[in-house]
Amino acid sequence: MPLVTTKEMFQKAYDGQYAVGAFNVNNMEIIQGIVDAAKEENAPLILQVSAGARKYAKHVYLVKLVEAALEDTGLPIALHLDHGEDFEVCKSCIDGGFSSVMIDGSKHPFEENIAVTKKVVEYAHARGVVVEAELGRLAGVEDAVKVNAKDATYTDPDQAVEFVERTGVDSLAIAIGTSHGAYKFKGEPSLDFARLEKISKMLPNFPLVLHGASTVLPEFVAKCNEYGGEIPGAQGVPEDMLLRAGKLGVCKINIDTDLRLAMTASIREHFAKHPGDFDPRQYLKPAREAIKSMVKHKVKNVLNCSGRA
Numbered sequence: 001m002p003l004v005t006t007k008e009m010f011q012k013a014y015d016g017q018y019a020v021g022a023f024n025v026n027n028m029e030i031i032q033g034i035v036d037a038a039k040e041e042n043a044p045l046i047l048q049v050s051a052g053a054r055k056y057a058k059h060v061y062l063v064k065l066v067e068a069a070l071e072d073t074g075l076p077i078a079l080h081l082d083h084g085e086d087f088e089v090c091k092s093c094i095d096g097g098f099s100s101v102m103i104d105g106s107k108h109p110f111e112e113n114i115a116v117t118k119k120v121v122e123y124a125h126a127r128g129v130v131v132e133a134e135l136g137r138l139a140g141v142e143d144a145v146k147v148n149a150k151d152a153t154y155t156d157p158d159q160a161v162e163f164v165e166r167t168g169v170d171s172l173a174i175a176i177g178t179s180h181g182a183y184k185f186k187g188e189p190s191l192d193f194a195r196l197e198k199i200s201k202m203l204p205n206f207p208l209v210l211h212g213a214s215t216v217l218p219e220f221v222a223k224c225n226e227y228g229g230e231i232p233g234a235q236g237v238p239e240d241m242l243l244r245a246g247k248l249g250v251c252k253i254n255i256d257t258d259l260r261l262a263m264t265a266s267i268r269e270h271f272a273k274h275p276g277d278f279d280p281r282q283y284l285k286p287a288r289e290a291i292k293s294m295v296k297h298k299v300k301n302v303l304n305c306s307g308r309a
């Protein structure tokens with residue numbers, strides 16, 4: 001099966017009130033862990049690549065690995081650019097075989113965000129590629145960009161409607177209190193569900209996207225810390241909140257930090273328990289397994305998209 005866009009998967013997710021997982025990929029083991037899980041669960045899948053990932057692994061390696069995953073699994077998989085920062089990077093991914101791109105104009109004023117998003121939409125749609133945009137700003141770390149909590153702004157529902165109408169974008173990432181990285185909340189986790197409900201009502205049958213949606217699984221944090229890591233106080237979005245979001249028009253849930261934690265916890269444990277090992281396969285194999293079982297858990301219990309491929 002060739003790459004698919006997110007069009008049909010989002011329509012099914014919207015109607016079925018579940019979400020599709022969008023997982024960030026950086027190398028072969030991460031891709032294999034994710035697709036093996038999706039295959040066993042027969043789940044639709046979005047593999048997403050950040051600018052940092054393209055720099056780390058090179059565009060062509062990631063595209064070829066995802067092509068291999070398509071051939072190996074036969075699953076509907078979308079290949080998506082995560083947080084494209086300008087028209088040029090979006091164009092490069094559209095020309096370079098991606099089926100979906102995100103133009104993240106959220107750092108710009110409203111009118112400029114509309115202008116750049118519109119330009120990407122025109123270029124992408126003419127080539128059969130779909131576009132995600134972002135309105136409102138998440139706190140946390142994105143590549144080299146760190147958005148302080150005070151600069152984060154939640155998405156305005158009226159602006160969201162105007163933005164979607166004027167840009168023709170296919171999906172919209174919204175800010176309701178999630179953030180990137182492993183430290184999402186200082187006290188009790190909370191999201192602005194009233195805002196999400198309002199946006200979702202005002203944009204019926206339109207797919208919303210939730211970034212910064214890792215749950216920061218306590219078992220991985222504990223394991224990292226037990227075996228020499230230092231990530232105290234890490235906290236993510238509770239699973240029940242993600243399930244609730246999936247019933248309110250959120251069709252795509254972005255997960256990167258949980259992949260990083262699963263992999264790192266496994267490798268730390270392996271090094272601590274097997275100090276004599278130095279063949280990378282000895283620690284990358286269990287790390288890939290850790291990703292696979294984490295993703296299976298997400299697909300079944302958090303995204304609710306098992307069996308929907």
Ligand SMILES: O=C(CO)COP(=O)(O)O
Pocket residue numbers: 024082083179180181182210211212213214215254255256257258
């Ligand atoms: O939103 C993300 C990628 O765009 C990832 O969010 P997390 O840091 O919560 O995994």
Ligand SMILES: O=C[C@H](O)COP(=O)(O)O
Pocket residue numbers: 024050051052053082083141142143180256257
């Ligand atoms: O939103 C950010 C993703 O977690 C990607 O992170 P990265 O830019 O470090 O690859």
Ligand SMILES: [Zn+2]
Pocket residue numbers: 083104106134137138142
């Ligand atoms: Zn952003």
Ligand SMILES: [Zn+2]
Pocket residue numbers: 083180211212254
């Ligand atoms: Zn993001």
